[in-house]
Amino acid sequence: MTNFPRLLEVLVSSGVEFIIIGGVAATAHGSAHVTVDLDIVYRRTPENMARLAAALAPHQPYLRGAPPGLPFRFDIDTIKRGLNFTLVTDLGDLDVLGNTTGGGTYDALVTRSESRQLFGLEVRFVDLETLIYLKRAAGRPKDLERIAELEAIVEERRKS
Amino acid sequence: MSEAADPSSLDLDPVIEAYKKDVDRTLIRENLKLTVDERVRKMISVLGFIEEVRKSGRSKT
Numbered sequence: 001m002t003n004f005p006r007l008l009e010v011l012v013s014s015g016v017e018f019i020i021i022g023g024v025a026a027t028a029h030g031s032a033h034v035t036v037d038l039d040i041v042y043r044r045t046p047e048n049m050a051r052l053a054a055a056l057a058p059h060q061p062y063l064r065g066a067p068p069g070l071p072f073r074f075d076i077d078t079i080k081r082g083l084n085f086t087l088v089t090d091l092g093d094l095d096v097l098g099n100t101t102g103g104g105t106y107d108a109l110v111t112r113s114e115s116r117q118l119f120g121l122e123v124r125f126v127d128l129e130t131l132i133y134l135k136r137a138a139g140r141p142k143d144l145e146r147i148a149e150l151e152a153i154v155e156e157r158r159k160s
Numbered sequence: 161m162s163e164a165a166d167p168s169s170l171d172l173d174p175v176i177e178a179y180k181k182d183v184d185r186t187l188i189r190e191n192l193k194l195t196v197d198e199r200v201r202k203m204i205s206v207l208g209f210i211e212e213v214r215k216s217g218r219s220k221t
Contacts, residue, residue: 001211003206026201028196032187035206081181116196125196136173148179158189 005119007038010091012121014055017043019106019124022095026146028116029128030153033146038083038095042124043106044098049079052096061087100118102137103130128154135141 004024011018020028042052053076061074064086072078074087075121083098103109103126103160110129115122127136135143191199 001207004200024200024203027200029193030199032191034203034209034210057185118197118200122213143183144176144179147173148176150181152180152183152185153177153188153192155190156185160192 002037002094004038005094006118007089007091007094007157008121008123010055011040011052011061012123014051016051016055017045017048017051017106019109021097021100021103021109021124021126021131024147025125025131028118028125029131029150030156031146032049037095038093039097041097041100041103041106041109046080048077050076053079056089056094059091061085061089061094062088063128064088064093078082099135100137101139103134128157 013070014120018040018053020038020040022037022039023031023033024038026037027034042048053074054073059068063072066072079085079098085096099105100109103112109126109130110124113124113126115124117123122136128150132147134156135147191202194202
C-alpha cells in the first residue's frame, strides 16, 4: 500500500515543486473513492528535476509494470529525456507527470491550484474545477463515474 | 500543450449526467464537513481496510 504521508514528506522536504492531481486531489476535494497511487505534476526546471531525482533516488524508483532488470535509472538525464513516468517506489506507486492532457504543465496549472495542509505539510492540489476538466480531457471511460462524483461535489458546495 | 484550457468552459455532458444520478451524495456531504487532512486520512484508513480484506481473502485460497 502506498505510504502517502511519507511520499509527500520526501518530496516536500527535498523542495520539489509539484501539484497533486488525480485521486488524492479528488479525495482532498471531498470524493469518497479510494485511490492507490499518488499523481503529481512536477515543474520542469533543471533545478526542480534535480531535486525530484535526488528525492526519489533512495526509494528505488522503477517503471511500474516493466520487467525486472531493465537498465532504468530515474536520474535528471532520464527526466529531461522523458516527460511522464509511472513509477513504483519502496513507498508505493507514484505517477510523475511533466504535462497533463488538457491541463498542460506545472506552470500552467499552478494558478489553478490551492495550497493546503496535509500531514503537517504545505502541499498544492489542483482546484476542483480544473480536476474535473483534466479528467474530462483524459477521455477515459473509467473516469466517468469519478467525474460525475466531482461534479456532484461542485453542486453540493454551491448548496452549502 | 503547455497552457491549461479554461475549465469554466465545460458543457453539460449527458453521459456524466446519467452517472450523476447514482452518486451517493450523503458520502460527499459527510466528507465536506471534514478538513482536507481529515478527508485524506479517512481515505487511507479505508484503503488499509480494503488491503486487509484482500490479504484475508488471499490467505484462504
